[in-house]
Amino acid sequence: MLKSPFLKKISIASDKVEREVFPFNSMAFLTDDFELTFDQKITFFVGENGSGKSTMLEAIAKLCGFHESGGSLDHKNYDSIDHVDSALAKALQATWLPKVRQGFFFRSESFFNLANYIDTYGDLNRYYGGQEMHKQSHGEAFLSLFSNRLGSPTYLLDEPKAALSPQRQLTFLSLLSEWEKSDNTQLIFATHSPILLAYPNAQIIEFTSEGLRDVEYEETENYKITKTFLNNPQRYLKELMDLEVSK
Ligand SMILES: Nc1ncnc2c1ncn2[C@@H]1O[C@H](COP(=O)(O)OP(=O)(O)OP(=O)(O)O)[C@@H](O)[C@H]1O
Numbered sequence: 001m002l003k004s005p006f007l008k009k010i011s012i013a014s015d016k017v018e019r020e021v022f023p024f025n026s027m028a029f030l031t032d033d034f035e036l037t038f039d040q041k042i043t044f045f046v047g048e049n050g051s052g053k054s055t056m057l058e059a060i061a062k063l064c065g066f067h068e069s070g071g072s073l074d075h076k077n078y079d080s081i082d083h084v085d086s087a088l089a090k091a092l093q094a095t096w097l098p099k100v101r102q103g104f105f106f107r108s109e110s111f112f113n114l115a116n117y118i119d120t121y122g123d124l125n126r127y128y129g130g131q132e133m134h135k136q137s138h139g140e141a142f143l144s145l146f147s148n149r150l151g152s153p154t155y156l157l158d159e160p161k162a163a164l165s166p167q168r169q170l171t172f173l174s175l176l177s178e179w180e181k182s183d184n185t186q187l188i189f190a191t192h193s194p195i196l197l198a199y200p201n202a203q204i205i206e207f208t209s210e211g212l213r214d215v216e217y218e219e220t221e222n223y224k225i226t227k228t229f230l231n232n233p234q235r236y237l238k239e240l241m242d243l244e245v246s247k
């Protein structure tokens with residue numbers, strides 16, 4: 001029986017690279033021999049703000065057949081943003097086993113518009129637990145979206161924790177384990193959450209200015225900074241305040 005991860009690898013078709021165009025002109029790691037291998041059912045993208053996680057995720061989404069504004073494969077543009085053609089998506093190529101034709105691309109920044117779209121056109125009973133998105137809180141709507149779309153083969157998520165309280169992030173971790181057990185789901189997602197990153201058996205890919213690399217949970221800045229901060233918030237606060245004062 002076939003098991004996820006279905007999307008095994010992405011790489012660059014060097015003849016399609018437009019070097020003078022974003023993101024090739026600003027992300028030095030996008031060399032002609034760039035490739036990313038997905039070896040787990042769940043992959044996290046981590047890295048500083050602006051390190052390229054959303055740019056990469058959006059290009060992968062486009063490569064998988066999703067619209068840039070997010071949603072399932074049959075969702076069309078609902079955010080009325082004029083998305084620029086992604087030069088990265090045009091140059092990316094995918095290795096699938098097998099190619100899957102179902103999934104969901106979630107972007108937290110367009111969740112409000114997605115919720116509108118689902119309330120107007122979506123099959124609420126079939127996919128979304130029968131409750132209108134806008135009659136739920138941000139975090140509730142988000143979790144109902146994910147718990148009710150369980151079993152869709154490919155999920156690409158950008159900042160799923162944005163709406164979720166720490167408690168709901170724990171609930172989300174248990175959803176992840178249900179998905180993982182199903183063998184039918186591959187998730188790739190960008191997050192800053194030290195709670196979500198703790199998920200075991202996940203592949204963590206860190207985006208840095210030197211390039212992309214696989215890291216362990218404890219090596220991530222998200223883990224290290226949160227841990228040292230929570231161990232002694234006062235010390236951090238004192239240092240930060242002193243810095244402000246000495247400017
Ligand atoms: N169309 C564009 N043209 C030029 N620069 C862009 C464009 N889109 C994004 N950028 C820049 O590319 C960089 C990477 O952005 P991206 O949104 O991928 O970062 P990110 O890792 O997702 O950050 P965050 O953690 O804040 O979500 C940023 O510096 C951003 O300003």
Ligand SMILES: [Mg+2]
Pocket residue numbers: 053054055158190
């Ligand atoms: Mg981002």
